[in-house]
Amino acid sequence: MTDNKVALITGASRGIGRACAIELAKAGYNIAVSYAGNDEAANKTVADLQDLGVKAKAYKFDVADKDACAKAVEDVITEFGGLDVLVNNAGITRDGLFLRMNAENWEAVINTNLSSAFYMSNPAIKTMVKQRSGCIINMSSIVGVMGNAGQANYAAAKAGLIGFTKTLAKELGSRNIRVNAIAPGFIQTDMTKDLDPTKMAEHIPLKRLGMPEDIAKAVKFLAVDGEYVTGQVLGVDGGLVI
Numbered sequence: 001m002t003d004n005k006v007a008l009i010t011g012a013s014r015g016i017g018r019a020c021a022i023e024l025a026k027a028g029y030n031i032a033v034s035y036a037g038n039d040e041a042a043n044k045t046v047a048d049l050q051d052l053g054v055k056a057k058a059y060k061f062d063v064a065d066k067d068a069c070a071k072a073v074e075d076v077i078t079e080f081g082g083l084d085v086l087v088n089n090a091g092i093t094r095d096g097l098f099l100r101m102n103a104e105n106w107e108a109v110i111n112t113n114l115s116s117a118f119y120m121s122n123p124a125i126k127t128m129v130k131q132r133s134g135c136i137i138n139m140s141s142i143v144g145v146m147g148n149a150g151q152a153n154y155a156a157a158k159a160g161l162i163g164f165t166k167t168l169a170k171e172l173g174s175r176n177i178r179v180n181a182i183a184p185g186f187i188q189t190d191m192t193k194d195l196d197p198t199k200m201a202e203h204i205p206l207k208r209l210g211m212p213e214d215i216a217k218a219v220k221f222l223a224v225d226g227e228y229v230t231g232q233v234l235g236v237d238g239g240l241v242i
């Protein structure tokens with residue numbers, strides 16, 4: 001047990017999740033780092049967080065596995081002594097035009113990007129209700145707002161997260177639990193490594209792709225300073241959706 005607040009971030013070994021972990025650690029949070037299989041990246045993130053003077057531990061499990069999520073949340077609460085912030089960030093893409101999209105790719109994306117938020121939030125909220133405080137941040141996408149050819153599965157999952165966010169915010173506000181979503185635009189991570197940044201930037205009012213740190217700052221705002229903010233979808237996209 002420490003006096004630091006505790007954040008559990010799914011998919012925190014790399015990319016946006018890793019940047020969120022570092023930003024919240026700088027704000028004094030102890031961090032539980034979830035990841036799927038990249039031990040090297042997870043260990044590096046944990047070491048970098050510990051260098052910032054906070055407690056950090058990695059948890060390897062599949063966010064699409066309900067029982068694994070329940071166990072991980074329980075383990076984190078036991079190890080860290082509570083849970084103040086849950087960031088449902090882990091996600092994958094399995095792109096393809098709908099006419100050629102098979103059920104396997106549909107289910108993989110829905111389970112990993114949407115059902116995971118239910119699997120993680122369900123046990124987390126039980127502790128937050130007892131604490132009478134908590135904050136959940138769901139990593140949606142501009143694609144969940146606008147749709148995107150070739151991403152019916154991903155857009156459905158990300159749009160689902162927005163409905164999930166607004167509903168939980170209404171149900172849990174009286175318990176002092178805030179629930180928000182972030183809709184990132186194109187952010188430079190492994191997920192977008194095949195996109196041409198110069199070509200993409202032409203369509204973005206701020207004329208650049210986002211960096212993981214741009215999203216991490218929004219997560220920190222919602223977790224730390226946004227005490228009167230709930231049920232919102234915060235676009236962090238360089239003005240792409242206006």
Ligand code: NAP
Nearest residue numbers: 011013014015016035036037038062063091141187189191
């Ligand atoms: P990324 O660089 O590909 O990193 C994905 C992270 O999720 C990794 O930590 C990975 O763990 C973890 N992960 C993947 N599948 C998992 C599973 N089944 N169980 C547990 N962890 C799993 O992705 P990113 O670009 O940072 O994206 C993070 C989130 O932001 C995603 O939800 C994504 O949809 C969303 N987003 C991204 C963009 C963008 O432009 N990049 C835009 C909008 C929204 P391992 O390292 O172990 O594989």
